[in-house]
Each structure stands twice: as C-alpha cells, then as structure tokens.
Amino acid sequence: MHEPARLSTDKIKQNLRTKTIGQEIIILDRTASTMDIAKKMLKEGVPEGTTIFAEEQIRGRGRSGREWSCKKGKGLLLTTVLRPVIQPEKSYLLMVFTAVAIVKTIRDIFNLPVEIDWPNDIVINKKKLGGIIVETQIHTGKPRDYIVGIGINVNLQKHELPAHIDQPATSLTIEKETFIDRTSFARALLQNLDSWYLIFKDERCEYIVEKWQEFCVNIGKKINVYYKKKNFAGIFLGIANNGDLILLLDNGHKKKFKVEHTVIENQKV
Numbered sequence: 001m002h003e004p005a006r007l008s009t010d011k012i013k014q015n016l017r018t019k020t021i022g023q024e025i026i027i028l029d030r031t032a033s034t035m036d037i038a039k040k041m042l043k044e045g046v047p048e049g050t051t052i053f054a055e056e057q058i059r060g061r062g063r064s065g066r067e068w069s070c071k072k073g074k075g076l077l078l079t080t081v082l083r084p085v086i087q088p089e090k091s092y093l094l095m096v097f098t099a100v101a102i103v104k105t106i107r108d109i110f111n112l113p114v115e116i117d118w119p120n121d122i123v124i125n126k127k128k129l130g131g132i133i134v135e136t137q138i139h140t141g142k143p144r145d146y147i148v149g150i151g152i153n154v155n156l157q158k159h160e161l162p163a164h165i166d167q168p169a170t171s172l173t174i175e176k177e178t179f180i181d182r183t184s185f186a187r188a189l190l191q192n193l194d195s196w197y198l199i200f201k202d203e204r205c206e207y208i209v210e211k212w213q214e215f216c217v218n219i220g221k222k223i224n225v226y227y228k229k230k231n232f233a234g235i236f237l238g239i240a241n242n243g244d245l246i247l248l249l250d251n252g253h254k255k256k257f258k259v260e261h262t263v264i265e266n267q268k269v
Helices: 009-013 034-043 092-110 172-176 182-201 205-215
Strands: 025-028 051-054 075-082 114-117 121-124 127-137 145-153 222-227 230-239 245-249 254-257 262-266
Touching (some): 034 075, 034 127, 075 182, 092 121, 092 127, 092 205, 114 205, 205 230, 222 245, 230 254
Parallel strands (some): 025 051
Antiparallel strands (some): 075 145, 114 121, 222 230, 222 262, 230 245, 245 254
C-alpha cells in the first residue's frame, strides 16, 4: 500500500515549461478551499497563473454550489488565477479549455477513455472523476480576474469514494489499477492547461469548442434541459461555435441554450 507522497513545488516545477500557468506554485497542507485562498491572494496582487494546490480541502465546492470532497493526499485539488482580456460572454471558454486540457492530459498519459459530461464534469464510463468551477472577480475600473478551480480523484480506493454525490464516482487509480504519481500528473496537467490557455488567448475559440464537442459524452443522447425555471426534453445535437447547447426538441424544432444558465440531466435509457 502506497502512502500518499506530499506534493512538492520544486518537483512539480522540474522540467515545467509554461508561459503563464504554474509560474508561481503554492502548496497548502489543509485549507477550507483553494478558491477562497485565491480570492484573498488576488487582493494582494499575485501574478497571473499563480496556482494553489491543497492536500486537503474541508469546504471544496463545484458547479451550482455542490460540495466536492476528497481524502487527504489522494486527489489533485487546485486553483489557478487568470487575467485574460475578454468579453464577459466568452468567459465560459475558461471552463471549456480547462476541461479539454484535463481530458487531453489523462488520455495522453493514462490512455483512459475519459470524456466531458456537459458542461464541465470529467467522467469515465459515466462515473465522475473530476470537475471544474470558474468564478469571476470584478474590481471597479479594472479588468476582471478569474479563478479556475479543479478537483480530480487520483489515488482514491473504492471505499474512499464519496457516497453522497448525485452519480457514481471513480478515480484514476481504480481505472488504471495502479498507483498514480501525482507529481508527474500535476506537472503534465499544468503544461496542458498552459498550452490550451495560449490557444484561448489566440482567440481560437472555434477550435476549443470543436474539442469540447468531440469529448462530450452527451451528444446524440436524450437529455432534459432546465433553463430559467423551464424544462425542455430532446436530443443533444451538438454545441454551436458560440458555445450554445443545441437541442432537437421532441416537436422537431431546434433550440439553443446558453451554458451559464443551463442545467442538463441525462435521460435514463
């Protein structure tokens, strides 16, 4: 049985060649939430790309305020500070390029069939492996700051998986049936996040959305869409270039939904 080795800034930075993300790395043993720490650090003017890892979070959170928990030393829990100059309506792409980078990293390193459960859950065979949260920090008279939080189950055993979430969970070690070196994984993830952030800053938005669509497990499936207190049922046709979800309604009409205001549920077959 492997004891979880603590993450080390020096070891993660070894051979790390990033332009922005991971230039500054902070590792905390225990915190309420790396997102909250990032917010405090923003007020102190930390450089863009500063990335905060935690071995344990006691109040981790995901999209729509859901709780995210992971046993100490068994996951990758991190938040990165970003300051892109973008229109607010394009901020959803921060979540998207992050999801794409995570999928690419896991597919390339571990050769696992990881996918995106729209819009931002990372899944393998319908079991949740990780998730992403993006929050905007607005300052009067200044550009917006964004903090991007990531949680991935790495070395959790089956009996350590959270039992109270809304879908089955898994971890990299369960899927690969071997112990995972979190340091190597963290380094590769930061490298890919940085590469995709450069693609994002190059305004290659359609390419990012194309990859999002390629990795999205829900396309072609029957789903329920909850949008502004209304419910729509149909088939998930795809994702438009502007990020809208395209739904083929049961009456044959197509309808688009903005990602920021939309929640979906996969229909049970």
